[in-house]
Amino acid sequence: MGRSILFVAGEGLPFIKTGGLADVIGSLPKALLDRGHDVRVAIPLYKQIIDKYYDQLERIGTIQVHSGWIDQPATYYKANVDGVMYYFVEHQGYFEREGLYGYEDDGERFAFFQRAVLDMIYFIDWWPNIINSNDWQTGMIPLMAHACYGDDYRYQNIKHVYTIHNLAFQGNFGVEMLPTCLGLGYEYFDNGSIRFDTGISFMKAGIVYADKVTTVSPTYSQEILTQLGGERLDPVLRYRREDLWGIVNGIDVNVWNPNKDPLLAKNYTKQSWVSGKKANKEALQKELGLQVNPDVCLIGLVSRLTNQKGVYLITEKLNEILGNDIQFVVLGTGEEAAENAFKWMESAYKGKAVYYCGYNEELAHRIYAGADLFLMPSLYEPCGIGQLIAMHYGTLPLVRETGGLKDTVQPYNQYTGEGNGFSFYAANADDMVYTIRYAVNVFYQNKPAWKALVKNALNTDVSWAKSASVYEELYYQICNWSDN
Numbered sequence: 001m002g003r004s005i006l007f008v009a010g011e012g013l014p015f016i017k018t019g020g021l022a023d024v025i026g027s028l029p030k031a032l033l034d035r036g037h038d039v040r041v042a043i044p045l046y047k048q049i050i051d052k053y054y055d056q057l058e059r060i061g062t063i064q065v066h067s068g069w070i071d072q073p074a075t076y077y078k079a080n081v082d083g084v085m086y087y088f089v090e091h092q093g094y095f096e097r098e099g100l101y102g103y104e105d106d107g108e109r110f111a112f113f114q115r116a117v118l119d120m121i122y123f124i125d126w127w128p129n130i131i132n133s134n135d136w137q138t139g140m141i142p143l144m145a146h147a148c149y150g151d152d153y154r155y156q157n158i159k160h161v162y163t164i165h166n167l168a169f170q171g172n173f174g175v176e177m178l179p180t181c182l183g184l185g186y187e188y189f190d191n192g193s194i195r196f197d198t199g200i201s202f203m204k205a206g207i208v209y210a211d212k213v214t215t216v217s218p219t220y221s222q223e224i225l226t227q228l229g230g231e232r233l234d235p236v237l238r239y240r241r242e243d244l245w246g247i248v249n250g251i252d253v254n255v256w257n258p259n260k261d262p263l264l265a266k267n268y269t270k271q272s273w274v275s276g277k278k279a280n281k282e283a284l285q286k287e288l289g290l291q292v293n294p295d296v297c298l299i300g301l302v303s304r305l306t307n308q309k310g311v312y313l314i315t316e317k318l319n320e321i322l323g324n325d326i327q328f329v330v331l332g333t334g335e336e337a338a339e340n341a342f343k344w345m346e347s348a349y350k351g352k353a354v355y356y357c358g359y360n361e362e363l364a365h366r367i368y369a370g371a372d373l374f375l376m377p378s379l380y381e382p383c384g385i386g387q388l389i390a391m392h393y394g395t396l397p398l399v400r401e402t403g404g405l406k407d408t409v410q411p412y413n414q415y416t417g418e419g420n421g422f423s424f425y426a427a428n429a430d431d432m433v434y435t436i437r438y439a440v441n442v443f444y445q446n447k448p449a450w451k452a453l454v455k456n457a458l459n460t461d462v463s464w465a466k467s468a469s470v471y472e473e474l475y476y477q478i479c480n481w482s483d484n
Helices: 020-033 047-056 106-124 141-147 177-182 202-209 218-223 234-239 273-288 311-315 318-322 336-348 361-370 386-392 403-408 429-445 447-458 465-479
Strands: 004-008 038-044 058-067 070-081 084-090 130-134 159-164 172-174 199-201 212-215 244-246 297-302 326-332 353-357 373-376 396-400 422-424
Touching (some): 004 020, 020 038, 020 084, 020 130, 058 106, 070 106, 106 141, 106 172, 106 177, 130 141, 130 465, 141 159, 159 202, 177 199, 199 202, 212 218, 218 244, 218 403, 273 297, 273 361, 273 447, 311 429, 318 326, 318 429, 326 336, 326 361, 336 353, 373 386, 373 429, 386 396, 396 403, 396 429, 396 447, 429 447
Parallel strands (some): 130 159, 159 212, 212 244, 297 326, 297 373, 326 353, 373 396, 396 422
Antiparallel strands (some): 058 070, 172 199
16 A cells, blocks of 8 residues: 655755765655655755756745744745656755755754744645655654654654664754754753754654664675764664664666666666677777777776775875786766875876766766776775666676675685685775776686676666665655555
8 A cells, every 4th residue: 555755855866966865765765656655756946956856846835944043944845856846945055056065053953944944834734644854854753743843743643754864964953953954952962962062963753763774885884883884973872773774775777767868878788798888898999098908907986086985095005006917997976085096097107098088977877888997996885876777787896894885795705616706805095906807817817707706796686676675664664554
């Protein structure tokens, strides 16, 4: 029996994206819709959405939102995307800016957004069974629904799931936020439930007050229970460990589909991948000015260039990596030191290595299709999307064994032939270089094993089907639903 679920997030495809959260919001609701549920999404109406999609939005109406000292109008819009209804909260001063996050008034902005979403439920008279909040930008929703609407049974009947996509970003603000922006009393600070140092944490509020807490892979759900991986929230996460679920992400296999991807030089299937990947490699080499050679091992990297992504493991060993008989393509932007290292790489290894500084969605598709290996040496990775896309395109991921990378990439076993990629355990540049050499050796010296690994990767289920069924199980459990 279908139920009603509202996803609330700071971003979501197909409208706006800065990270993997947007991919989840763009695909998980659709997967749950396909399972018979009434699934809707609420996000802020950012300037970028207005610039590109405003003509496709339908205005619902405007109400005055009161949250602490905040007394501001919220105008609501909606748009239907493949059966999923998206709602947008408009406020020119808060959301029509060049960026999404990173402003001094982020606490105020997202306090308003969360209260506006809760008010919207009453305004449109649609009462979801479950609100699934995501990351710090929506972490206060379970508490606000409980504390600010206590006299309305319809709000009290809503169950709350809180999903952690990256524990490192917590939404920590001064305690004065409680009365000024959230409309909450100091007792929530005094009792420690949302206290973080001398202030408050939106992320901690979501962990404490949601009925269930999820994160985006089973391994990451265990890593965040430790002092090393818990970002100082491990004590409260251990307290909620019985309510903590690790559910690995999927990808939208309609968007990421090598058989239909319009951005590729040649489309291919599981049966035609050899000729398909050869054609895409040659096209990529020509596009980027690499020596055209379909037989060389081409390694791709599509990433934010930050320490978390393990880029300094790469940059300190560039000469050793490029000492192999390979080509290397890097797409991404981030920390200046990493960018400079890859710029040097391109100049030092003309025709063998290319660095595209920035982000280019079309080029990303062509790297996934044209590369043989896809490098993801993350120091930590809650789930990761790149390795899932790579496997779906027949490109073998080479990853560090952490978070969702460990859960989704099975390392090659030379004795059994099993595996869909390569991996190393220690956050150590030497171990990474050893694994790259090992993988490159398999590419050149053991073609049957390589082809078997690519077939395994192509046959790996990276869709949302399995994960959506686990989310559904979770929702049924907290609402005491049955399947009929």
